[in-house]
Each structure stands twice: as structure tokens, then as C-alpha cells.
Amino acid sequence: MPIVEARGDLAAVSLFHSLADPTRLRIVRRLRLGEARVSDLVAELGLAQSTISEHVACLRDCALVEGRTQGRQVFYSLAQPELMDLLESAETLLHATGYQVDLCGTYGSDARATE
Known part of the structure; x- marks a missing residue:
């Protein structure tokens, strides 16, 4: 298998793994509707702030979510x-x-x- 194919396969595994968690999937589906702060996601999804922050950080690290700073707040949206x-x-x-x-x-x- 060519190296490019192998890297693509591994990247696909990483992508699907990043979406395999139900909380991350719920966050992505919510962000489809528009920007949200962590506090908005906490209120809407009914989960702890630490849980939401952890999953948003994972999605951000995977370049699936991006943050826009406005004052002291960060508004998250789908990057892709x-x-x-x-x-x-x-x-x-x-x-x-x-x-x-x-x-x-x-x-x-x-x-x-x-x-």
C-alpha cells in the first residue's frame, strides 16, 4: 500500500474516532445551527461545563471546530x-x-x- 494511502486510512480512522463519542456528535449537530459558547452548550445539552469543554477541545484539536473570541467569550462554530x-x-x-x-x-x- 502506498504511504499516502496508509496515511489517508489512518487519518480517516482518526476522523471517525473523533466523531464516535455521542457528546461530540451532539456538539457538532448543535453547532450546525450556528455559533455557541460553552455555556450555551452546557445549557442546551444538559452536561457539565468540564465535559463540554473537554469535548470542544478535542473537536478543536481535530480542526473540526474553531473559536472566535469576542471580549472574554469564545464562540465556537464548525470549522469544516x-x-x-x-x-x-x-x-x-x-x-x-x-x-x-x-x-x-x-x-x-x-x-x-x-x-
Whole structure:
């Protein structure tokens, strides 16, 4: 396998891993609607500030989210709008397969419940 392909495969794994956490996915879906501060995300998602901050930092480190400073506040938004195209394609694929991936013994909901 050429090195470029291998790097692309590893990068794809990293991308999907960054979106594999339900909280990060909820943050991304919320930011699709527009900018939000951590305090906004806390109020809207009902999670602790430390949890939201940790996940926003992860998404920022992955270059999926960016922050805009205004005074002492930071407004976060999607850095790559193409991310929503990816999520829409994933939803289409899930629907087409009847959400069978959720039955997967390794990654499905039963496997997650035993973690």
C-alpha cells in the first residue's frame, strides 16, 4: 500500500474516532445551527461545563471546530461545513442498511452497554 494511502486510512480512522463519542456528535449537530459558547452548550445539552469543554477541545484539536473570541467569550462554530455532508451521508447509509450496524457485536448498542 502506498504511504499516502496508509496515511489517508489512518487519518480517516482518526476522523471517525473523533466523531464516535455521542457528546461530540451532539456538539457538532448543535453547532450546525450556528455559533455557541460553552455555556450555551452546557445549557442546551444538559452536561457539565468540564465535559463540554473537554469535548470542544478535542473537536478543536481535530480542526473540526474553531473559536472566535469576542471580549472574554469564545464562540465556537464548525470549522469544516463539509462535516455535515459526511454526517448526512452516514445517516443515508444507516437508513439504507436498516441500522444493522447497531447490531454489531463489537460496536453496536449491546456492545456499548457492556462497556
